[in-house]
Amino acid sequence: MTALAHETLEAVMPKVATPPSNLDEVLWQAWKAMELPEGYHAEIVEGFIEVSPTGRYSHGRIANRLRRALDEFLDAGEFAALQDINVIHKRKVWIPDVLVALEDADEHVTEDGLGIQASAVLLIAEVVSPGKDSIERDRERKRRAYARAGIPVYVIIDDHDGHGTVSLLTGPVPDEARYASEVRMPYGTGVTVPEGPAKGFVIGEDVTGPLRGGKG
Numbered sequence: 001m002t003a004l005a006h007e008t009l010e011a012v013m014p015k016v017a018t019p020p021s022n023l024d025e026v027l028w029q030a031w032k033a034m035e036l037p038e039g040y041h042a043e044i045v046e047g048f049i050e051v052s053p054t055g056r057y058s059h060g061r062i063a064n065r066l067r068r069a070l071d072e073f074l075d076a077g078e079f080a081a082l083q084d085i086n087v088i089h090k091r092k093v094w095i096p097d098v099l100v101a102l103e104d105a106d107e108h109v110t111e112d113g114l115g116i117q118a119s120a121v122l123l124i125a126e127v128v129s130p131g132k133d134s135i136e137r138d139r140e141r142k143r144r145a146y147a148r149a150g151i152p153v154y155v156i157i158d159d160h161d162g163h164g165t166v167s168l169l170t171g172p173v174p175d176e177a178r179y180a181s182e183v184r185m186p187y188g189t190g191v192t193v194p195e196g197p198a199k200g201f202v203i204g205e206d207v208t209g210p211l212r213g214g215k216g
Contacts, residue, residue, distance in 0.1 A: 023047060024091040031093060032114070044093045046141050055097070055129055062127045062157055063097040065207045070100060070198060078102055079122065079197035086115025087124070089149040094142065098125040100198055118149040122196040125155035135160055143169065144177040152196055154179065155203065163212035166191045166203050187211045 027044050034042050039054045055063065063083065070081035080103035087094045088110050100123035101116060102108065108120035124146055126138040138156055146154045149172075156167040164187035171180030185191050188211040190204040 028091040028093075041095050042093075043095055044091065045137065045145055050137065052129070052134065055127065058159070059097075059127050059129055062159075062208060063125075066125055066127075066157070066203070067098045069207055070098065070201060073201045074100070074197060077197065078104070087118050087121055088115040089118035092145060092149070094124075094145065096124040097127045099123065100196070118151065121151055123153040123155065123193065123198055124151050125157065128156060128158040128160055130160060143179070147172040147179050148174050148177045150174050153193060153198070155191075155193075157203070157208055159212065163187065164208060166208060168193065168203070170194060 024047075027047070027049055031042055031044055031049055034049070036042060036051065040051055041054070042049055042051045044050075054060075067081045067083055074080055079100055082099050082101060083097065084095070085099065087096060087099060093115065099121050101121050105116055105120055108117045109115070110117060126142060128135055128138045135158075139158070143154065143156070147169075151172060152170065154169040154172075156165075156169070158165050158167065165184055166187065166189075167182060167184045168191050169179035169182050172178075173180055183191060187208045188205050190202040193199055193201045193203070
């Protein structure tokens with residue numbers, strides 16, 4: 001957690017001991033009360049509010065390439081690739097780099113209008129940011145969280161794994177917080193989405209760039 005997150009939480013969290021059973025609600029209310037400076041966003045991941053800065057240029061470039069390519073692939077259908085939307089599941093909140101959901105998803109928006117229900121999301125993709133905590137968040141904490149929420153397809157685009165890898169996880173097992181299947185390939189090798197509205201979409205060099213330090 002950043003110093004900014006700590007200071008912000010101190011301002012909004014109650015100054016009393018909180019029973020574990022009420023933690024989700026306390027975090028939810030604290031998250032809703034947060035006022036962050038421009039360039040930061042907050043998520044609730046595995047019992048913590050995590051504040052992160054807007055991604056670096058290389059991070060945003062890959063995320064936008066992926067969104068544009070997915071949108072083109074999904075064109076003329078009822079699904080779309082989206083960004084900058086809160087995904088909400090049982091008082092947990094995530095802001096994925098890219099997600100696939102119904103383009104007209106009004107019936108799946110939460111009652112308070114703060115985001116879309118996780119049950120309406122068919123694919124989530126995260127582009128891993130530098131730094132130990134950011135890397136662990138996307139590779140481990142969000143992996144477990146998305147599996148618990150039953151997100152059917154989770155894509156991790158990881159500049160910081162060797163010379164760059166794409167991991168594609170499917171078959172969520174919510175009760176065990178894991179995915180039953182994982183395909184992990186180096187940059188420059190196409191990885192094909194096997195199911196859902198993006199079935200057949202290939203995440204390749206046009207999205208990730210070539211293998212870092214590789215030939216090509």
